[in-house]
Amino acid sequence: MGSRVRVRNDMPPGHIRTPAYLRGKSGVIERTLGPFANPEQLAYRHNGEALALHRVRFTMAEVWGAAAETPTDTIEAEIYAHWLEPADAA
Amino acid sequence: MPHDHHDHLSPSGHPFRADDDHPLSYWQTMEIAVRELLIEKGVITAAEIASQIDVMDSRTPANGAAVVARAWTDPDFRAALQHDASVATAEMGFDIGPMKLIAVENTADLHNIVVCTLCSCYPRNLLGLPPDWYKSRAYRSRTVREPRRVLAEFGVTLPETTQIRVHDSTADMRYIVIPARPDGTDGWSKDDLAHLVTRDSMVGTGLPKSPDAPDALA
Amino acid sequence: MTETIPLADGHRWHDMGGAAAGAVPLADHDFALWEKRVDALMILCSAKGHFTVDGLRRVLEDMPPSSFEELSYYERWIASVSQNLVEAGVLTTFEIGERMSAIRERGPTYGDASDG
Incomplete structure (x- = not known):
């Protein structure tokens, strides 16, 4: 808990549960849930690989920059493990 | 309205x-x-x-209201709800099936609001089918960007000192907001308290009714 | 604020968090019987393992962006339920089309055409 992570900034085709507005953004893991089957595989009728699901907390300042409505308000979203990397990664 | x-x-x-x-x-x-x-x-x-x-x-918002009223009056239940809301609510007869339920509590310093930007995930077992606005482009698009303006459209204005936390329901979690118990309700029964709990207060787009509201004891 | 969803960059239309939009429409409606039946079909078919909510969403997302405005929620859902059942091998497109033609002969309204 509390680890700083960054959401991968990929733009793959197809069924994805990682919202585009959070890609490339950094936040803190609030709690870890799962494992759950990977919906990106389930959607195509394949068995889903078991993945941890992390609830990640982002600040509005991180997500929207100077345009943030109130910079200290927060957003939490569930991000599957394969979309996250340590926030200090290049 | x-x-x-x-x-x-x-x-x-x-x-x-x-x-x-x-x-x-x-x-x-x-x-x-x-x-x-x-x-x-x-x-x-x-x-x-x-x-x-x-x-x-x-399945109507009365289910969720019963959960909230119990959380307001039963500290053990409130703790169980925070620990694992799926289990705690299943024991009240509200089975969420394969999903996981997370209860998020409002306080004087924190206001939670729930949205699903990717589709329209909603805690149907506690609140029934989602209202049309929950599925609308406007609500799905704007809530993560300008929650205070969205709340204002629902008639809710919160001080800048209250942090707003938006929950984007992107996976197999479902969220219910446990609003803060209104002042002036000391000694009220669970059933009377449940009448104060509106659907919107459990999504985070509203607040519970005031105990002084004309329909508070409807 | 993002004015439009940049589809040319691979950003998909259903992924609308942060896009500009007008006021939240607060009017609501009760669901019609046929809409509840679509919902029930989805829940029952997924409970029986014919497809998952992920498959439902995939087909909804693969619809053109205009479908969000042009079709209602449960219109999109029945389109997706049908396609998922065809993909699962439970129904064929031919039999769905054949039955739909027969149903249209029964009468001009939902009440006339639906025996349930």
């Missing part, structure tokens, strides 16, 4: 949606065809469909 001038309102006060007395649409025709074929092939039965619709109709 604006007053509605339609002559034909349902018991809930909403206009009935076009149904039996309007020309049959392409998509209604498809629903009939798929349903009939599935029944003929033995995939499902007509009784299962009827029973599923009964379950759907029986």
Whole structure:
């Protein structure tokens, strides 16, 4: 808990549960849930690989920059493990 | 909400949606065809469909209100809800099935609001089917970007010192907001408290009714 | 604020968090019987393992962006339920089309055409 992570900034085709507005953004893991089957595989009728699901907390300042409505308000979203990397990664 | 001038309102006060007395649409025709074929092939039965619709109709925000009122009055339940809301609410008879329920509590310093930007995930077992606005482009697009402006459209204005936390319901979690218990309700019973808990207060787009509201003890 | 969803960059239309949009429409409606039946079909078919909510969403997302405005929620859902059942091998497109033609002969309204 509390680890700083960054959401991968990929733009793959197809069924994805990682919202585009959070890609490339950094936040803190609030709690870890799962494992759950990977919906990106389930959607195509394949068995889903078991993945941890992390609830990640982002600040509005991180997500929207100077345009943030109130910079200290927060957003939490569930991000599957394969979309996250340590926030200090290049 | 604006007053509605339609002559034909349902018991809930909403206009009935076009149904039996309007020309049959392409998509209604498809629903009939798929349903009939599935029944003929033995995939499902007509009784299962009827029973599923009964379950759907029986799920209303009163379920969620009962959970909230209990959380306000029973510290052990409140702790159980925070620990694992799926288990705590299943024990009240509100089974969420394969999903996981997370209860998020409002305080004087924190206001939670729930949205699903990717589709329209909603805690149906506690609140029933989602309202149209929850599924709208405006709510799905704007809530993560300008929650205070969205809240203002629902008539809710919070001080800048109250942090707003938006929950984007992106996976198999469902969220229920546990609003703060209104002042002036000391000694109230669970049933009376439940009357103060509105649907919108459990999504985070509203606040509970005031104990002074004319319909507080409806 | 993002004015439009940049589809040319691979950003998909259903993924609308942060896009500009007008006021939240607060009017609501009760669901019609046929809409509840679509919902029930989805829940029952997924409970029986014919497809998952992920498959439902995939087909909804693969619809053109205009479908969000042009079709209602449960119109999109029955389209997706049908396609998922075809993909699962439970129904064929031919039999759905054949039955739909027969249903249209029954009468001009949902009440006339649906025996349930």
